[in-house]
Amino acid sequence: MSDFSSLGLSDWLIKQCQQLGISKPTPVQQNCVPAILEGRDCLGCAKTGSGKTAAFVLPVLQKLSEDPYGIFCLVLTPTRELAYQIAEQFRVLGKPLGLRDCIVVGGMDMVAQALELSKQPHIVVGTPGRLADHIRSSNTFSMSRIQFLILDEADRLLEQGCTDFTKDLEEILGILPAKRQTLLFSATLTDTLQELKNIAMNKPFFWESKSETRTVEELDQRYILTPEKVKDAYLVHLIQTFTDEHDDWSIIIFTNTCKTCQILTMMLRELNFPTISLHSMMKQKQRFANLAKFKASVYKILIATDVAARGLDIPAVQVVINHNTPGLSKIYIHRVGRTARAGRSGVSITLVTQYDIHLVHSIEEQIQTKLKEYPVKEKEVLKILTQVNVTRRECEIKLESTDFDEKREINKRKQMILEGKDPDLEAKRKAELEKIKSQKKRFKQKIQETIERQKRGQLKKKLKKRKEMKKKKSAEAAASSTS
Ligand SMILES: Nc1ncnc2c1ncn2[C@@H]1O[C@H](COP(=O)(O)OP(=O)(O)OP(=O)(O)O)[C@@H](O)[C@H]1O
Numbered sequence: 395m396s397d398f399s400s401l402g403l404s405d406w407l408i409k410q411c412q413q414l415g416i417s418k419p420t421p422v423q424q425n426c427v428p429a430i431l432e433g434r435d436c437l438g439c440a441k442t443g444s445g446k447t448a449a450f451v452l453p454v455l456q457k458l459s460e461d462p463y464g465i466f467c468l469v470l471t472p473t474r475e476l477a478y479q480i481a482e483q484f485r486v487l488g489k490p491l492g493l494r495d496c497i498v499v500g501g502m503d504m505v506a507q508a509l510e511l512s513k514q515p516h517i518v519v520g521t522p523g524r525l526a527d528h529i530r531s532s533n534t535f536s537m538s539r540i541q542f543l544i545l546d547e548a549d550r551l552l553e554q555g556c557t558d559f560t561k562d563l564e565e566i567l568g569i570l571p572a573k574r575q576t577l578l579f580s581a582t583l584t585d586t587l588q589e590l591k592n593i594a595m596n597k598p599f600f601w602e603s604k605s606e607t608r609t610v611e612e613l614d615q616r617y618i619l620t621p622e623k624v625k626d627a628y629l630v631h632l633i634q635t636f637t638d639e640h641d642d643w644s645i646i647i648f649t650n651t652c653k654t655c656q657i658l659t660m661m662l663r664e665l666n667f668p669t670i671s672l673h674s675m676m677k678q679k680q681r682f683a684n685l686a687k688f689k690a691s692v693y694k695i696l697i698a699t700d701v702a703a704r705g706l707d708i709p710a711v712q713v714v715i716n717h718n719t720p721g722l723s724k725i726y727i728h729r730v731g732r733t734a735r736a737g738r739s740g741v742s743i744t745l746v747t748q749y750d751i752h753l754v755h756s757i758e759e760q761i762q763t764k765l766k767e768y769p770v771k772e773k774e775v776l777k778i779l780t781q782v783n784v785t786r787r788e789c790e791i792k793l794e795s796t797d798f799d800e801k802r803e804i805n806k807r808k809q810m811i812l813e814g815k816d817p818d819l820e821a822k823r824k825a826e827l828e829k830i831k832s833q834k835k836r837f838k839q840k841i842q843e844t845i846e847r848q849k850r851g852q853l854k855k856k857l858k859k860r861k862e863m864k865k866k867k868s869a870e871a872a873a874s875s876t877s
Pocket residue numbers: 415416417418419420423440441442443444445446447448580581704705706707731735736
């Protein structure tokens with residue numbers, strides 16, 4: 395493996411890397427840094443925890459040091475926490491430059507951000523929604539001279555998921571100069587490759603780590619097959635075992651909804667586990683505070699929705715537990731990628747109910763790895779089953795007495811209004827769609843039943859005909875033998 399100087403990076407940057415304990419470039423850095431320094435657009439696809447952030451931060455800092463001005467570089471990323479993490483990397487590596495950055499994310503004071511933007515910082519890191527808001531509402535900054543546009547977790551930014559960034563992205567791209575370098579990075583680029591190539595138009599340099607598997611070798615990937623009703627008892631048993639055996643291990647548990655995230659946090663706290671949560675229904679300041687406490691190991695257990703699935707780099711995380719089996723292999727890859735980073739080892743355990751087995755098969759096929767069963771002493775799990783389930787039920791009742799669901803409804807309505815939709819009209823449309831869907835389903839069912847009936851009828855007829863033929867033949871045979 396070559397060193398950083400052979401990639402064309404300046405001595406001051408190499409020194410900065412060394413201070414952070416980074417001495418040898420990882421393959422994604424080795425391949426992408428020279429291409430970016432040459433002035434090419436770049437698409438970099440490498441596994442989780444392989445140093446993609448430094449692969450774009452280092453060449454941008456080098457170019458910035460040669461011709462410093464603001465706003466020089468814009469980095470977009472899907473989550474607010476990730477924006478802060480990326481800005482931190484720029485800050486640490488770019489310290490000798492006296493780098494000025496500005497973080498533009500939702501949930502934080504917009505006026506303060508506008509003020510920061512007006513001071514023309516060197517680097518702007520943000521989420522698309524908030525930056526598009528600034529573009530619409532103020533003219534205190536210009537991005538017409540930016541040299542670099544970076545989309546981190548680029549595939550997520552371009553897919554139309556539950557949070558759709560595409561409209562905001564269009565608006566942002568509209569104010570950027572055509573002459574710029576565009577850098578796109580993710581551990582899962584391949585599905586959206588065409589859309590990405592359209593954004594990075596300047597004959598992009600494409601680099602993908604060559605590997606049969608899509609997850610890292612240092613990760614021990616396990617599953618536990620469990621009935622839905624026993625799932626939480628397994629979860630508690632696992633946490634108890636890990637915390638008994640390793641007091642320096644941190645654990646992330648992923649759930650599919652904010653509500654489950656909240657209930658499980660309450661339940662584990664009730665059972666005296668040092669637990670903290672992270673989901674999109676929390677106030678942003680609380681989100682940052684909780685993440686900071688988890689990073690500092692004040693709390694050893696973080697329960698999160700997929701808002702924490704991508705990019706977060708927390709070296710102490712040794713275990714990732716999937717409380718639900720992710721429906722998409724992409725989500726699985728990012729979730730389990732929160733452990734076993736930068737060459738460290740880690741364990742992931744996915745709790746699988748009888749309804750999710752097909753999802754596991756599909757994940758295994760996509761990542762080209764078979765998950766192994768995690769051995770558990772079932773007797774131990776059954777011992778705590780009643781206590782766990784009663785505690786969970788109590789927490790559910792407690793949560794119902796708060797305005798959690800109501801808040802969720804209000805948040806949904808707010809989001810729709812922000813997107814320029816009428817919530818009542820949307821609800822009506824949704825109900826109509828549901829009606830049409832169920833009509834279609836009933837119609838399909840009816841057709842299926844008719845086909846089945848016809849098939850049965852035809853089969854009956856065939857059998858009857860065969861029987862008659864047989865009868866006829868045997869009658870003919872009897873007649874010929876008597877004659
Ligand atoms: N060359 C290197 N040698 C050792 N460690 C490195 C090197 N480059 C980066 N790191 C460290 O590796 C860790 C993971 O890097 P990073 O967060 O950039 O991963 P990533 O590829 O972006 O992962 P993800 O896909 O999950 O976002 C960080 O703690 C970073 O400081």
